[in-house]
Amino acid sequence: MSEGAAALVVLTGISKHFGEGDTRVDALRDVSMSVMPGEIVGLVGPSGSGKSTLLNVIACILEPSAGKMVLDGDLIFENRWLKGNLRQLRLEKIGFIFQFHNLLPFLNATENVAMVRELAGASTSEARHRAIELLDYLGVGHRKTAMPSTISGGEAQRVAIARAIANRPRIILADEPTAALDSQRAGIVMDLMSQVAKEQQAAIIVVSHDEKIFNRFHRIFYLRDGVLETVEKRATPAAV
Amino acid sequence: MNLAYRDIRHNLGRFVLTCIGLGMLLGVVLAMIGIYRGLVSEALALARAPQADLWIVEADRRGPFAESSRIPGDTREAVERIHGVEAAGSVTYMTTDVERTQGGRLRFQLIGYEQGRPGGPAALIAGRPLARSHFELVADRSTGLQVGDTLMLGRNRFTVTGLTAGQVTSGGDPVAYISLLDSQKLQFELAPPAARVELARGTPGGGKDTVNAVVARLLPTASATDVARSVSRWKHLAAISQEEQETILTRSVVQRARQQIGLFTSILMVVSAVIIALIIYTMTMDKIREIATLKLIGAPDRTIVAMIVQQAFALGGTGFLLGAILISTVKDYFPRRVLLQPQDGLALATVVMIVCLISSGLGVRLALRVDPAKALGG
Numbered sequence: 001m002s003e004g005a006a007a008l009v010v011l012t013g014i015s016k017h018f019g020e021g022d023t024r025v026d027a028l029r030d031v032s033m034s035v036m037p038g039e040i041v042g043l044v045g046p047s048g049s050g051k052s053t054l055l056n057v058i059a060c061i062l063e064p065s066a067g068k069m070v071l072d073g074d075l076i077f078e079n080r081w082l083k084g085n086l087r088q089l090r091l092e093k094i095g096f097i098f099q100f101h102n103l104l105p106f107l108n109a110t111e112n113v114a115m116v117r118e119l120a121g122a123s124t125s126e127a128r129h130r131a132i133e134l135l136d137y138l139g140v141g142h143r144k145t146a147m148p149s150t151i152s153g154g155e156a157q158r159v160a161i162a163r164a165i166a167n168r169p170r171i172i173l174a175d176e177p178t179a180a181l182d183s184q185r186a187g188i189v190m191d192l193m194s195q196v197a198k199e200q201q202a203a204i205i206v207v208s209h210d211e212k213i214f215n216r217f218h219r220i221f222y223l224r225d226g227v228l229e230t231v232e233k234r235a236t237p238a239a240v
Numbered sequence: 241m242n243l244a245y246r247d248i249r250h251n252l253g254r255f256v257l258t259c260i261g262l263g264m265l266l267g268v269v270l271a272m273i274g275i276y277r278g279l280v281s282e283a284l285a286l287a288r289a290p291q292a293d294l295w296i297v298e299a300d301r302r303g304p305f306a307e308s309s310r311i312p313g314d315t316r317e318a319v320e321r322i323h324g325v326e327a328a329g330s331v332t333y334m335t336t337d338v339e340r341t342q343g344g345r346l347r348f349q350l351i352g353y354e355q356g357r358p359g360g361p362a363a364l365i366a367g368r369p370l371a372r373s374h375f376e377l378v379a380d381r382s383t384g385l386q387v388g389d390t391l392m393l394g395r396n397r398f399t400v401t402g403l404t405a406g407q408v409t410s411g412g413d414p415v416a417y418i419s420l421l422d423s424q425k426l427q428f429e430l431a432p433p434a435a436r437v438e439l440a441r442g443t444p445g446g447g448k449d450t451v452n453a454v455v456a457r458l459l460p461t462a463s464a465t466d467v468a469r470s471v472s473r474w475k476h477l478a479a480i481s482q483e484e485q486e487t488i489l490t491r492s493v494v495q496r497a498r499q500q501i502g503l504f505t506s507i508l509m510v511v512s513a514v515i516i517a518l519i520i521y522t523m524t525m526d527k528i529r530e531i532a533t534l535k536l537i538g539a540p541d542r543t544i545v546a547m548i549v550q551q552a553f554a555l556g557g558t559g560f561l562l563g564a565i566l567i568s569t570v571k572d573y574f575p576r577r578v579l580l581q582p583q584d585g586l587a588l589a590t591v592v593m594i595v596c597l598i599s600s601g602l603g604v605r606l607a608l609r610v611d612p613a614k615a616l617g618g
Contacts, residue, residue, distance in 0.1 A: 052616065061536065061612045091538025102533045102615055104243075106250030111241065118241050119539050127241075147250070163537075175616045 007034035007070075008170050008203035009058060014067035016053055016226075027053040028064070029226045035203040037170070040193060042214060043207045045223035051207045052175075054223065058205060059094060059173055060086040072170045091120055095164030095202075097193075099176035101156040103148040109135060109159045110144045116166040127166075134162035138192055154185035158192060165196055172196070174206040178213055190216045243543065244550035247527070258519055259555060263562025265515065266592060269508045270567045271574075273584045276501040278577030283410035283489045286349075287482070290331065290359045292455035293464055295480040296471055302480070304333050304452040305410070306488045311477060313424070313449035316354070322470045324462025329357030330451040332423040335413060341390055348383055348414045350393070352423020358455045361417050367402030373419050378402040380414040393418070394426045410493045412576045424448045509591065517599035520552045524603035531607050532614035544607050552600035556592045 016028040027050045035041050043051050056062035057069070060076065060083075069077040072093050076083055083089055096102075103112045110131045117127035135141045138158045143151050151159070157177060164172055174193065178186035190213050197204045206217065214220060220232040248255045287305065295304070296311070296319050303309025316330045332352035340346050353359035355370050361378050367387035370376045377398040379385045389400045398418065407415040418426075428448035429435075458467060468479035480488070490498070524531070531544055564585060571578040 052613075055616060056613050059536065059612075059616070087535070087538045087540060089538075090536065094538075096537055096615070098533075098615060102529065104530050104533065106243070106247040106530075107241075111246065115241050115243075116537060119537070119543065124241070 007036050008072050009033070009035040009205065010068075010070040011058070012068040012070075014054075014057060014064045014069060016050075016057060016062065016064050027226050028057070031067070031223075031226075031228045033221055033228060033231070035171075035205060037201040037203055038197050039218045040197050040204040040206060040216065042217035042220040043205055043223065044209070044214070044220055048225075049223040050226040051223055053226075055173055055175060055205070055207050058171075059096070060090055091116070092167060093169050093171055095167070095169040095172040097157070097160055097164045097172065097174035097177045099179045101148065101153070101160040103156055103159055103163070105148050108145050108147050109140065109151070109162075112148070112159060113162045113166050116163050120167045130166060131162065134166060135159065138162050152185075153180055154188060157181060157185070157189050161189070161192055161196065165200065165202070168200060170200075170202055172202050172204040174204060174208075176208055176210070177206060178208065178210050183212055186210065186213060242550070243547040244554065247547065248551065248554060255555070255558075259558040259562055262512070262515065262519070262555060262559030263566060265508070265512050265563070266560050266588070267563030267566040269505060269512065270563055270580065270585065270588060271571070271578060272501055272505040272508065273588065274567065274571060274578035274580045275574070275576065276498060276505070277579035277581055277584065279410070279494050279497055279501070280490055281579050282406075282408045282412065282577055283494045284486055285406055286409055286415060287485050287489055289362045289407060289415075290329070290353075290455040291362065291457065292358055293458040293482055294325075294456040294467055294471070295482070295485050296328075296454040296456060297452075297478055297480060299472075299476050299478045301478065302488050302492070304331070305485070306492045309452050310450050311452070311454065313451050315451065315477065316357075316454045318474070319454050319456055319471065322467055324458050324467045326457045326459045326462075327358055328454050328456040329354045329359035330420055330454050331359040332420065332427055332452045334423065334427045335409075336393065336426070338391060338393060341392075346383060346385075346391070348379070348416050349409045350423060350426065351415055351417050352420040352427070352451075353417060354420045358457050361402070361404045361407065363404065364402040365405045367400070369402055370417065370419055371401065374422055375399065376401045377416050377418050378404060379416040380404045380407040382408060382414040383416060385416075393422075396422075398422075406577070408577070410489060420451070424450065509595070512592070513595045513599055516552065516556060516596055517602050519555060520548065520596075520600045520603040521606060523551060524548055524606050527607075528610055529614060531610045532612050535610060535612035536615040541608060545604050548603045548607055549597065549600045552596040552603070553593060556596035557589075560589050560592045 011031055011033050014028055014031040017024055017026045019025055031054060043054060045051050057064050063081060064077060066079055107115060110128060113131035113134055114127035117130050132144055135144050138161055140155050140158045143155055148156055178189055181189060193204055196202055221228055222230045296315060297303035297309040298311050301307045301309045313330060316328045319325060320328045334350050336350050337345055337347040370378060375396050375398050377400050379400050381403045385400045387400055387403060390397050425448060428450050458464060464481045471477050471479035534544055568580060571580060
């Protein structure tokens with residue numbers, strides 16, 4: 001099987017510009033990349049390089065100006081969106097991990113995770129069962145009834161990972177997941193993400209400035225001025 | 241999973257305080273409706289007390305409440321002889337302001353009636369009706385008088401023999417009943433100095449055998465229209481049916497007050513709507529990041545809209561409930577009657593819910609425009 005056929009994320013010639021004429025800004029220029037199952041890739045580059053734009057494109061919340069995008073085997077975009085309900089697609093295929101966990105402050109840890117399952121159509125009891133199972137799996141089972149404001153940053157990020165994988169998505173997008181954590185907690189979070197990538201055969205794309213975690217990526221994509229400049233190979237999925 | 245409930249639970253203190261504020265506002269709206277109902281009820285109480293079918297008053301007048309009316313004292317005897325009239329009684333109405341025995345002044349409406357005939361108090365809550373022809377008085381309890389109390393009216397001391405409840409005028413003054421003879425003397429007899437002046441001018445003054453109206457009860461088989469036609473053959477008299485009298489009271493006597501209260505209530509409703517809209521909008525603004533996160537992870541719009549609308553309903557419903565409890569508790573301390581009717585409460589609750597639905601539109605609009613990219617930052 002070719003890399004493109006097996007890859008969970010395949011971008012081909014993706015471009016995105018804002019404005020027209022003199023005000024035109026090319027945020028992404030002919031970006032092509034693919035991410036395999038079980039692979040954690042880093043998306044790095046200076047501010048304004050287009051990392052967030054690329055993440056938003058893969059998250060299906062920003063329409064590219066041109067190109068082709070395949071997610072989990074489905075052609076999602078080819079010069080226009082080919083799927084009507086992108087939100088449902090995100091719910092089923094993509095998990096999100098944020099810099100500041102973004103847990104809903106009015107839901108406890110279990111509810112934050114279970115909510116995603118319920119949105120996907122699971123019953124309340126099934127969703128709760130899955131949430132508790134995931135919290136235990138990620139080592140925060142003892143905080144299942146705690147509100148986000150009462151748990152530490154590392155614990156909150158683990159709950160956020162549980163939420164991200166609650167619907168067993170094949171693609172996980174992480175936006176600076178360790179930026180708010182110290183080295184030790186950042187290491188734990190990366191360990192968990194590696195574990196998830198390996199056990200669930202998910203493709204994880206991490207936008208990060210945090211050089212401490214660069215050695216945890218299988219590949220690193222460098223973006224500069226909207227152009228994907230280099231792909232640095234760090235490790236193979238099997239080696240992690 | 242009900243996100244609205246969980247958000248409220250998380251910010252319970254703020255929600256309760258907001259509900260209390262809104263409850264007070266809605267309580268005032270409910271009070272205004274109650275005051276309006278009380279106004280109409282009080283205005284009608286006076287007209288309904290005699291349980292009359294027909295009011296005979298001075299010709300071309302809409303007396304005795306909307307306009308003054310003076311007719312001869314023997315009108316009652318003439319009316320009583322009309323075919324179809326079961327009973328009739330003469331009545332007089334005058335407002336008086338007297339010194340209380342225990343100090344302070346007391347303003348009330350004095351009604352003179354013929355004992356044993358229509359025109360007297362409907363029911364007593366204490367004491368007995370008038371038994372003597374002179375110097376006895378039945379007062380409404382809102383006068384503050386008790387059975388056995390005495391009061392100077394004119395040059396005579398009257399004793400309270402009985403008490404009524406809910407008998408007040410459209411202006412809110414309590415009502416007291418005395419005998420027709422006493423009331424005619426009080427209303428139409430000149431004070432001695434004035435009588436002397438009139439005598440000196442060669443005009444001894446009108447006779448005091450004058451009444452303001454005659455109330456008539458008809459036989460069940462009689463037609464009020466026929467009796468009224470018979471009455472109007474006397475050119476100095478006019479007959480007004482009970483229904484017409486009530487219409488005159490509500491449409492004419494309390495019309496301006498009704499419009500005033502109606503306008504004020506409408507303004508309060510608009511203010512409530514604006515406040516509810518602002519509260520919902522602010523509550524939504526506070527959750528922009530959460531809404532962006534929900535959108536990003538794939539929550540459908542209906543989940544987000546439901547959260548906002550349910551919170552708006554919870555706010556309106558709780559606010560209304562608190563307002564209703566507040567007004568039900570304090571209504572008896574108002575100087576005038578506040579009449580709370582279930583149908584008014586239901587109507588206001590419906591209006592509040594509609595206002596909440598419309599007001600939440602602003603928050604919903606804001607939520608639907610939130611960019612899910614906000615959740616990712618950068």
